[in-house]
Amino acid sequence: MANSTAEKAKVAQPESVSMMAVLAPAIGWLIPGAGHIIQKRWIRGALLFISIVTLFLLGLAMQGRIYHANGGDILDMLGFVGDLGAGALYILTLANDWGQGAIAFATADYGTKFMIVAGLLNFIAVADAYHIAIGKKQ
């Protein structure tokens, strides 16, 4: 009886780990920090959420520019990849037609970089959530 329970646990564990290994990065990409929060890393998740979302919103408030998929040149495509990392924030920005960019202000360029960096930082957070899910990190 005890052996069969232990065997069931052994069989069930890899399945839940692989499920979390897919779910945590996906949710973490969509909502920054959520990949940590669903794995009960509350403080880490909250800090990641605050950091990445604040950086992205500051970029928008500084009148930074958001990149589109069909940007044309290679630097625009790299900018798009960076922006895409922000997940739902990027989708929301595109949907509301925000992030048009103001070339009149020098600091608007900082805003553009803030948004790209927020997306790239979220990629790192997603990788971290994956490492936690597969047990590589606590």
Add this chain to the structure above:
Amino acid sequence: MGAVTITLNHFSAALVFAIFASIVFGITHRETTREMIRYGLYCFAMFVGGVIVAGWAMWVLRR
């Protein structure tokens, strides 16, 4: 984005960037809480120190 606009000067923009990037680096690059805090502070010092050193280097080059 709407009517909300913020204008940061060069240094405050670098400072804000350093704070949030350091938090993410600290959390994602270390295992224990203590190590995370130490590495986050190290990254913050490097970011801000780098800005100050680069600023002085440009001042020297300009002269």
